[in-house]
Amino acid sequence: MKTKDAVLAILKRQGDFVSGEKISDMLHVSRMAISTAVKALRADGYEIDAATNKGYALKNAPDILSPGELLCFLPPERVRDVLCLDCVDSTNNRLRELAHGGAPAGQIVIAESQTAGRGRYGRSFVSPKSKGIYMSALFRPESVPPACASSLTGWVAVAICNAVEKTCGVRPQIKWVNDLLLGSRKICGILTEMTVESENGHIQYVIVGAGLNVNETADDFPAELKDVATSLSIETGGTFNRARIAAQMIAELDTLRQDWPHNKAPYLDAYRKDCVTVGKTVRVTGSCEGVGVAQSIDDDFGLVVRFDDGAEKTVSSGEVSVHGLYGYV
Numbered sequence: 001m002k003t004k005d006a007v008l009a010i011l012k013r014q015g016d017f018v019s020g021e022k023i024s025d026m027l028h029v030s031r032m033a034i035s036t037a038v039k040a041l042r043a044d045g046y047e048i049d050a051a052t053n054k055g056y057a058l059k060n061a062p063d064i065l066s067p068g069e070l071l072c073f074l075p076p077e078r079v080r081d082v083l084c085l086d087c088v089d090s091t092n093n094r095l096r097e098l099a100h101g102g103a104p105a106g107q108i109v110i111a112e113s114q115t116a117g118r119g120r121y122g123r124s125f126v127s128p129k130s131k132g133i134y135m136s137a138l139f140r141p142e143s144v145p146p147a148c149a150s151s152l153t154g155w156v157a158v159a160i161c162n163a164v165e166k167t168c169g170v171r172p173q174i175k176w177v178n179d180l181l182l183g184s185r186k187i188c189g190i191l192t193e194m195t196v197e198s199e200n201g202h203i204q205y206v207i208v209g210a211g212l213n214v215n216e217t218a219d220d221f222p223a224e225l226k227d228v229a230t231s232l233s234i235e236t237g238g239t240f241n242r243a244r245i246a247a248q249m250i251a252e253l254d255t256l257r258q259d260w261p262h263n264k265a266p267y268l269d270a271y272r273k274d275c276v277t278v279g280k281t282v283r284v285t286g287s288c289e290g291v292g293v294a295q296s297i298d299d300d301f302g303l304v305v306r307f308d309d310g311a312e313k314t315v316s317s318g319e320v321s322v323h324g325l326y327g328y329v
Contacts, residue, residue, distance in 0.1 A: 001067060001076060003029055004037035004044075008068030011048065011058040019055035041068075063130060063215070065110050065242055073247030082108040082250065087129070089116040091136035092193060092209040098138070099195075099205050105140035106257060108250055117211060118191065125189055125211045126229070128220045132213045133246050137253045139206040141260070146196050148261040149206055150316055153178045153192045154301035155260055156208050158270045159252040160188055164212070167245045168232055176277040176294070176303045176320055180212075184325055185230035188212040210249070214242050228326050264299075272297045277322050286318020294320075 006027050010018060020034045038048055038056055047060035070079050081104060088094050091109040098107055111134045117125035127134050157174045165171040172180040172187060180188035191209040196202070213231035221229045232240055259267070272278075277294045284290055284305060292307035302314040
């Protein structure tokens, strides 16, 4: 943990002047180290007042995703396994490198921007700098067969809905299987990637990536996405603290890691309530194809569809377009 992150957390919690001596005692570092940390924070855009016999006070803070910001909402031992980056090609890619190097379950990678963010089927995910939350989390389940991973995206969708509701006061809906919506447009996409042990057929690790649109404006989306994508800010008219949302996402994913795959009921119940796809006309492509009406979500988060020819099938993979969403009419 860098000294500047610890100093920032103290200044944010204090809310008023706190002496350099007190900060030094709390962190067991020299006064010179505190002064250096304050200079570094100022260089990052933090407005910090200094007064003789009073110490330091944080007056204004930029919207940054950093360990220091997360320390305001998470304990230090949790933040130690969170890697915050300014820019990366993809948080999933970076986390995969860490996983190969032995990173523990619960390792998180967060980036301010991605140059090659992606969704399902290799689609690009627009990741404007310092506007959204681009996060990947590492799961290392013990003796779990790959079949269990097919439903994990649904669990994660519920976890992120929980985080958004707790921090922003609105609850997204879910378009099967991996999109979160507000106002019928997409605010979040989820990408789940799995590596399997060849010797025993069990999961070695799973990486779950999520891109959540938070403070984007309409101008942050390219023309082809203006009718598809939106953000929490656009839909509510507010501006949100991304660190607070990111910390809650981490907390919800930590709970999910303890629950998955055995404590399914609360996630399945929530998914069924939140899923906007059920009852709508859908077009399915992939493992099975056709047009029909989505009937329900089965016990494994599959989408039960009654097709126009009368056949009823459960869709567990593939692409599902929903009438009235994303230009499907």
